Amino acid sequence: MRLYVLFPLLLLVALLAGCWDKIEVNDMAMIVSAGIDKIDDDQIELTVQVFIPNPTATSDGAGNGGAGGEGNVYTFSTKGSSMAEALTDLQKRLPRYFTWSHTKAYVFGEALARQGMHDEFDFLFRDIQPREQANFFICKGTAKKLLNSQIDPNTYETLIKLSQKPTTRSSTMHEVEALISGESGAFLLPTADLTTMLTNGAEKRILSISGLAVIHKKKLVGFLDNECTTGLRLLQHAVLGRNITLTRKEEEGSIIIRVMHSDMKLYPSINNGKWKMRVKVKLDADVVQNSTKLVIANGSDNLRKIEGAFNEEIKQTLIHTMEQLQKKLKTDVVGFARAFHKKYPHEWSRVREDWTPVFQSIDVELETNTRIHRPGITNVRVTQ
Structure with a gap:
């Protein structure tokens, strides 16, 4: 009688699938922020800041990272006719698998924004990886220059908190997607910029919000x-x-x-x-x-x-x-x-x-x- 009970259970255990398609932390490169610039009529430049976890970081026993740190941040730039092509080119040059699921900020350069962000919005809204709570920003000049000035991923937390103040507007991917399909097709995005502050007597440049950009039909029409x-x-x-x-x-x-x-x-x-x-x-x-x-x-x-x-x-x-x-x-x-x-x-x-x-x-x-x-x-x- 016991064999009749155990046999179906053993069969079910044998049929259970393991995580055969999972990606180990050692193989991941998490995109923290992305900047998109226009190079010419058919080329864009994609700049990404990537957090690469350090699986060898020590722990204090409570789940907190020790002196070894938890990872490093690197900045990469690549070109292509689209964001997908640029990312594919970048993927070919590095062994780790890029993921958008941790991206906090997308910064669009002024030239690209004025020409139109139709293809870039389409890629981000269509792909299943980018999270809807990621924030969109416009910058004067190039997004590459803005991102290259930062080495601390925590800076983006400050930028996002600034964009959520009443003085600006918080524009997440979810909010922008809804506003694009609104009656006027117009909305506002925070303008990301650099500001200088003193830290222990030394100057440091951090990300800040310098105003609002007006977007109409996915194009930048001006700054307020x-x-x-x-x-x-x-x-x-x-x-x-x-x-x-x-x-x-x-x-x-x-x-x-x-x-x-x-x-x-x-x-x-x-x-x-x-x-x-x-x-x-x-x-x-x-x-x-x-x-x-x-x-x-x-x-x-x-x-x-x-x-x-x-x-x-x-x-x-x-x-x-x-x-x-x-x-x-x-x-x-x-x-x-x-x-x-x-x-x-x-x-x-x-x-x-x-x-x-x-x-x-x-x-x-x-x-x-x-x-x-x-x-x-x-x-x-x-x-x-």
């Missing part, structure tokens, strides 16, 4: 200036935490407020073939510094006075932002296309393939309402 970046941030539903300064020359000083929250609503309309968008922006702010002679208190006339001044300044910033988007960049990254699509689906269907000239011609009416809730905990003047 500081005022336009501020304007776009004010148009977002987010905790901003940014100091916006208004100088009161007549009072021999300045007042600084921190915009804590913004609420933006879009009201699209089409009358007699004229497309119009009414934009209402409500801002909540606190006073963080007052070097004027004004005494500011809750409910005072002075508080209402500076609210009006800030309200006008913010409105001018938003006007500048919309002028840049409509006239210079010709790209809708505010969400006008989606608003019209939701309210006027039939009219939208007729212009969706040619949205850019329609966006440029939209009459934009801006309404701003700035409220200062907290003037601070003191009214004592500390100025001379």
Whole structure:
């Protein structure tokens, strides 16, 4: 009886397959970051930073690497007519197997981005290895130069954290894939750059975020200036935490407020073939510094006075932002296309393939309402 029970079990064990196709750590080269540049009309240059694990690293018994380290980072560059061809060429020259599953950042050089990133996006979205949480960046100049300046893979963790701050935008592969298929086909990507810092008295160059790049139909159309970046941030539903300064020359000083929250609503309309968008922006702010002679208190006339001044300044910033988007960049990254699509689906269907000239011609009416809730905990003047 026992033989009848044991025989099927032994048969099942014999049929169990082992990990015959697994790749050992000794054979792996993990791509930490990748930079893609345009060389000429039919050639790109792929630069990858590769982490090669060190299986001989010692351990302290708790799973932590010891003094031997856990691996090394190397930078390689190769050329090809596509990312797949360039990677294949690189694979031929090195014995280890390259994997995209640990890639944290993809940096697109300015020349490639302006010509269009269609093929590169297609490769990354189609391949099963790149993880959806990897981040996309644009850089001024070449991505090769940017990556060659870095030897520490932890730098990319800093870059990604910076891109997730409210001052920029976090654009993962998953987010970009969704935005590309959106109504306007436009979105923003963080601009990666180098900044210098002092470490133990020595200068060190690290990766940082220097602004935002505007992408339309998978092409770079331009970079936002500081005022336009501020304007776009004010148009977002987010905790901003940014100091916006208004100088009161007549009072021999300045007042600084921190915009804590913004609420933006879009009201699209089409009358007699004229497309119009009414934009209402409500801002909540606190006073963080007052070097004027004004005494500011809750409910005072002075508080209402500076609210009006800030309200006008913010409105001018938003006007500048919309002028840049409509006239210079010709790209809708505010969400006008989606608003019209939701309210006027039939009219939208007729212009969706040619949205850019329609966006440029939209009459934009801006309404701003700035409220200062907290003037601070003191009214004592500390100025001379």
